[in-house]
Amino acid sequence: MKQNPLAATLRQSGYKATHARLAILAYFKKHPRPLSARQIVEGIGTEVDQATVYRTIRSLKGKNIIRQVDLRHNHAHYEFASLGEHHHLVCTRCGKVEDVHRCNMETMRREVLAESKHFADISQHSLEFYGTCKACAQKESSRSREETRIR
Amino acid sequence: MKQNPLAATLRQSGYKATHARLAILAYFKKHPRPLSARQIVEGIGTEVDQATVYRTIRSLKGKNIIRQVDLRHNHAHYEFASLGEHHHLVCTRCGKVEDVHRCNMETMRREVLAESKHFADISQHSLEFYGTCKACAQKESSRSREETRIR
DNA sequence: AATTATTTGCAAATAATTCGCATTAAGAAT
DNA sequence: ATTCTTAATGCGAATTATTTGCAAATAATT
Structure with missing residues (x-):
């Protein structure tokens, strides 16, 4: 069982x-x-x-x-x-998510707790990055090129 | 005006x-x-x-x-x-929020972008820490002391 | 003051999450 | 294996969070 x-x-x-x-x-x-x-x-x-x-x-x-x-x-x-532990890289246009490894937050976590006035412990953290994926950046730049041409 | x-x-x-x-x-x-x-x-x-x-x-x-x-x-x-730029330390019991300064994420942001396969840029990030504030930790420990006493 | 394109308020829709309660089923006891 | 006990589930309805359509209002322009 x-x-x-x-x-x-x-x-x-x-x-x-x-x-x-x-x-x-x-x-x-x-x-x-x-x-x-x-x-x-x-x-x-x-x-x-x-x-x-x-x-x-x-x-x-x-x-x-x-x-x-x-x-x-x-x-x-x-x-x-x-x-x-890993974090994420999120495209703000299309929502694509890529995993991000090897951000070692252990030291930072300790320092943050040591400097905090009011906290007794830190059990978790979240770290996400937001940007534009290559596919969306491509679309964006070709779109603005078109606009330029038309004018 | x-x-x-x-x-x-x-x-x-x-x-x-x-x-x-x-x-x-x-x-x-x-x-x-x-x-x-x-x-x-x-x-x-x-x-x-x-x-x-x-x-x-x-x-x-x-x-x-x-x-x-x-x-x-x-x-x-x-x-x-x-x-x-600053981040937050959030108490998961009572919701208290403390600001966190001096986490310099600029280097990390650059490294993350450099290692990414699919992203063209990173415009923002979020970094929050979750834990227990001292007040809640206090309550918690006195509560468990009471429980011990009762048993 | 008249014009025009934004922006707003209102009310209603949709999305996200939680709750109350009668019923079910997992694990413990027999 | 059957019974017992309590945690856990399903269902429906309630709440909370956010968005939308549209007519009326208003900021900036002429």
Whole structure:
């Protein structure tokens, strides 16, 4: 009964290994990028209700099994935490997301805590970069070239 | 007519210096911390409609007059961009926000762009730290002491 | 003062997230 | 294996967050 590693993860955190939670975690595992609640609900299909998806996300977030990511899309995204620390580069035109590794934030985190007046600990951080992907930059420049030609 | 510097800022960016926009910018200036759309609507009172607040935020964001901040509160926050680059330390219990200065991200930003396969430029970034403020840590520890005593 | 293109307010729509409650099912106990 | 207990789920409705359409208002221009 304990052969499923996702179930083991859940039980170790004090949760029942329910069908819904296993389906959600499996979905995260299969899609290793920032996912919105809607994407998960639709991706999993009818087997899990959206209220359950939101509730599950919330509790798993509390145990650091998944983590929240902000892409500035007016809704939250979430990622499987076991992907390890990494950050994101987000295209503000088309929404493309590229992972960013090797930003070591450990030192900075320590320094920030040491300099803080009011905080006792720092458990997480988010670091995302926003810009323009090459494809969008290309479109943009060809569009403005056209405008120039017309005038 | 050009004596108001906020009006000048708006006109320089190609906007009309309307009552609504001036009120919104003045509110940002007077409250230099991350503000939600709701806080702005309620803070300004009846003089500006919420649709206008959202529309104004969106367009000013596009011109980097205000910038978006994510505190993981399920709604966006915004800050006057002229506050200069800084980041935030957010308490995950009570929501307290402390500003964080002197994280110089310029080098990191350049490196990230240099290592990126698909991006042409990076125009912004967000960096927030999440943890527990001293007040909440205090409450937490006294609460768990009580629990221990009771058992 | 008249003109024109923006911008706004209002009301209604849509998107995102949460809640209440009766029912179900996971894991523990028997 | 069956029963028990409580956490967890589904469903529907409620809230919260954000956007939109359109007629009326207004800033900047002439």
